[in-house]
Structures are given as structure tokens and as C-alpha cells.
Amino acid sequence: MASTAYAAEPPSNAPPRAGVVPPPPPPLASSPLAADLSKLTKPDTREVVDYLKLPPPVKYEELQRESMMSLKPELFEGLRFDFTKPLNQNFQLCHSIFMGNVDVPTQNNQPVKMAMGTYEFGANLVSSKGDMMIGRILTDGRMSARIKYDVNDFVSLKAQMNLASEPGMSHGMLDVDFKGGDWNGQVKLGNNEFYGLNYLQSVTPSLALGGEAFWLGQQRKSGAGFAARHADAAHVATCQVATTGLVSLTYLQKVSEKVSLAADFLWNWNTREANAAFGYDYILRQCRLRGRVDTDGKVAAYLEERVNVGVNFVLSAEIDHWRKDYKFGFGMTVGE
Amino acid sequence: MDEHLGMRPDPLQKHPRRFSKKIKPAVMASDALTYGKTALNKTKSVLWKLAKSTGKAAWITATSGLILLVPLIIEMDREQQLVEFETQQLGALTGGSAAAK
Numbered sequence: 407m408a409s410t411a412y413a414a415e416p417p418s419n420a421p422p423r424a425g426v427v428p429p430p431p432p433p434l435a436s437s438p439l440a441a442d443l444s445k446l447t448k449p450d451t452r453e454v455v456d457y458l459k460l461p462p463p464v465k466y467e468e469l470q471r472e473s474m475m476s477l478k479p480e481l482f483e484g485l486r487f488d489f490t491k492p493l494n495q496n497f498q499l500c501h502s503i504f505m506g507n508v509d510v511p512t513q514n515n516q517p518v519k520m521a522m523g524t525y526e527f528g529a530n531l532v533s534s535k536g537d538m539m540i541g542r543i544l545t546d547g548r549m550s551a552r553i554k555y556d557v558n559d560f561v562s563l564k565a566q567m568n569l570a571s572e573p574g575m576s577h578g579m580l581d582v583d584f585k586g587g588d589w590n591g592q593v594k595l596g597n598n599e600f601y602g603l604n605y606l607q608s609v610t611p612s613l614a615l616g617g618e619a620f621w622l623g624q625q626r627k628s629g630a631g632f633a634a635r636h637a638d639a640a641h642v643a644t645c646q647v648a649t650t651g652l653v654s655l656t657y658l659q660k661v662s663e664k665v666s667l668a669a670d671f672l673w674n675w676n677t678r679e680a681n682a683a684f685g686y687d688y689i690l691r692q693c694r695l696r697g698r699v700d701t702d703g704k705v706a707a708y709l710e711e712r713v714n715v716g717v718n719f720v721l722s723a724e725i726d727h728w729r730k731d732y733k734f735g736f737g738m739t740v741g742e
Numbered sequence: 743m744d745e746h747l748g749m750r751p752d753p754l755q756k757h758p759r760r761f762s763k764k765i766k767p768a769v770m771a772s773d774a775l776t777y778g779k780t781a782l783n784k785t786k787s788v789l790w791k792l793a794k795s796t797g798k799a800a801w802i803t804a805t806s807g808l809i810l811l812v813p814l815i816i817e818m819d820r821e822q823q824l825v826e827f828e829t830q831q832l833g834a835l836t837g838g839s840a841a842a843k
Contacts, residue, residue, distance in 0.1 A: 688814065690821045697810045705806040709813050723809045727802050 455611060460588040463614035466604040467592075469635050472642045473656035476668040476687035479696045479708035481722045483507045483519075483733035490741030496533060502526040506735060517731040522546070547571030560585060590616075599623020612638050618648075651675035664689055703728035716741055 464471070484506010492498045504526070507519035528542040540552045549569040556562045564581040577597055584591040594602035600623065606616030614637075619630040631648035639660075646654040653673040660666050666687040673680045685698030693711040700706075706724040713719050722735040 686814075688817065690817060691824065692820060693817050695813055695817055697814065699806070699810070705809050707809045707813060709817075711817075721813075725805055725809060727806075 457610075460608040461611060462585065462588055463590055463606045463608045463616075463635070464637075465583070465590055465592070466606045466616055466618060466633065469606070469616075469633055469646070470644050470654070470656050472666075473644070473658040473668040473670060476658060476666055476696060477656075477670050477683055477685045477698055479706075479722070481706055481708060481724045481733065482735040482737075483722075483724075484735050486720065486735060486737030488737070488739045488741070490739075492741070496531060498530040498532075500526075500528040500530070500741070502528070507733075515729065517726070517729050594620070598625075606633065606635075612636055702726070710739070 482504070484504065486506070487503045488500065489502070490498055490500040502525070505523045506521075508522045510518045510520050512518045524545050526542055526544045528540070530538065530540050532538045535556060537555045538553070542550045547570065549567075551565075551567045553565045554562070555564075562583040562585065564583065565579070566581075567576075567578040569576045579594060579596040579600070582593045582595075584593075588608040589606065591605045592603065594600070594604075596602075600620065602618065602620035604616065604618035606614055608614050614635045615633070617630065617632045619628070621628040629648055629650045631646060631650075633646045634644065636643045641660065642656075642658045644654075644656045646652070651674055653671075653675065655671045656668065657670075658666055658668040666689075668685050668687065670683045670685075671680070672682075680701075682701045683698050685696060688695045691712075693709060695707070695709050697707040698705070704724060704726045707722075709721040711719045711721075718739040720735075720737040720739055722733075722737075724731075724733040726732070
């Protein structure tokens, strides 16, 4: 009888302790600890960042381009008519008429307008490589020219000249752009002994940091600045600080493929003035509508509506509630 | 009599005791009247200022809304009409081809 009792008891390795019954092991698939473990061991789906092969950043002068395009449309007062005629694949002529008022900057912040009626003739020559020459001449004696020439993949030259009939208002600037794998540098030489240089480096796939320095010979002024740009598929945020006392922050959010919202903050340390602006940019198939509200008490809107193929109708409105200055303009743009 | 140039002397100053019993209640009544008048004037000016600032706010809101919102609403409406038109066209094409089959 004793032997059967021994044989019936199942053999166990654990020493039997009085009063302690080990709990049954939980099933593996449903425990929370198992879920965490599986998350840690699952393959990482984020892209591995190769810090030696970062994407090239934008040019330093185009750091704030997206938000500036949304927030600063070319508002005008009066009638504007632009006609662009392509003579060739590479050559275009443009004629432009403007009749309206132009703001004259005054000391005491009162709106002073000057009536202006001009005809502008321009020619654009674009080569298939990307080089271009653009010239404009106006009936009030102003001329402007821009030349862009790519020497090779690494170096590119740009020149810009503005001539005016008043003495001392003409300037010229030569830019030499250097384009590295993940950095952009530029050296600027201008008249009035202006020397400047800037540099922008990609630090991560979305962050670029850089700085600039300039020296103005005639007025013995110099300055340096620091810039940062964080760009994603859905947003662009930039920050620029300069020793001339300007702090500029911009932010643009692409809410959808048709709608962007932008905000801009400018702070002048010397005059202790700050200015913020908020705007929207609707790019629809038939039109492009940009609106903005300012802390200076200005409300502005700019509408470009496609009436026909290549024919756009333009409306511009700006209301300055503080100075009681109302500017409305309309126009037509024919050609691209 | 000490007559000032063209100014009549204050009766209360010259004969204080004779006028005290008759003028005191009259003075108190005129005090209440002036108090009431100034209160009314103050209320009128406050209400006028409130009306003016409400008017200013209404002007600013209306003109800013006209510039910012009205073109947006018009354009969004046009876009929506265009999308509806296109889906209708697409439905007509696919419906027509399905019916033809």
C-alpha cells in the first residue's frame, strides 16, 4: 500500500514547502510585460540618419522664403497691368503699366502718398543650364539688371545692379555662392565698400544652422548674425538674430496641401519695437488668396484669380486702422 | 456798503443770521439738484463714449471681416462647386460606362 502511494504522487523537482503553492504560469501572449518586450525587440522603422550624407540646406537668403511668400504679398494701390510674352523658349519680353499711389516714408508716421504712373519694359534670357539674365527699365529713369551664372556644381555667380536717376541711389552687388554637400556659403561684394559673407550647414535632416557677417565700409558699420531653420514636411520654423539689434522668428504650418498658416515676429532691440503678423495662404486651383493681420493695426489681403488660361485678375487691399490709411488696387496679369 | 465792481455781495455773507432759517433748506435742495445734474451729465458722457467706442469696434470688425473673410468664403464656395461639378462629371462618365456595359 505504501509503494502505491509513492508511485501515485507525481515526481517534482521543487522541494515541497509547507503552505506555499506556486501560482500557475500565465500564458505568454497576453501579459503586459510580454507586450513591452515585443515592442523593444521589434525592428525600428525610423530611418537611420547618416550624418555624413545630410541633405543640402536652402540658400541663406532663402531661409525665410516660405513664410515671407505667404505673409508678404506685393500689395499695391492703383492699377497694375503686366503682360509677359515669350518669344522663344529662352527669351521673354514683359511690359508693365502701373498707375497709382506710392507710399513715401515720413518721419512722423503720417501717410504721405505720391502719385506715380510708369511703364516698365523688361527682358528675360534663360539658358537651359539655368543661367539667366534679367533686365528692367522704367520710365522714371530706374534700371535694374540681374545676372546668374553657374560656373560649375560648386561655384555659382550672381550679380545685381540697380541704377537710379538720383545720385547716390545706385547700387551693385556681386554674390559668389559655394555649394557643398550639406552646406551653403556665400560671399557678397557690393558698392559703398560692402562686404558680407554667410554660411548655412545642415546639422540634422531637418535642422540647419548658420550665420552671417557684413561690413559696410563707408559708414564703418559691421554686424554679425545667427540663423536657424527647422523644416519638416508640414512646417518650417526659422529664427534670425543679428547684432544690429534685430530678432526675427517665423513659423509656417502646412495645414493641408491647399492651406498654409504663417506667423512672423520681428523685434528691434534698438528702438524697442516689436511687430507680429499672422496670415493665411490658400492655394486653390482657381485662385491664390493671402490674408494677414498685423499688430500695427493693419489688415491686408491679396487675391490672384485665374480668369482664363494665363490671364489672372489681381486684387489687393490694405487697411491701416491706426493711421486711417486705406489702399486698394486691382490689376491684370497676362502671361505667366 | 462794500460793493465790488459789478458783483453783488453774497446775501448769506452779509446777513448770515437773518437768512439762515430760510436759505438753508433751499441751499440743500439746490445741492441735490446740482448733484443730480452732474450725475446725469456724467452718465450721458459715459454712454456717449461707450456708443462711440462700440461704433469704432464695429467699424474695425466689419471692414477687417470684409477684407479677410468675404473673399475667402467666396473662393471656398467656388472650389466646392468645382469639386461637386467634377464628381458629378466623374459619376456621369462611370455611370454611363457602367450602364453601357
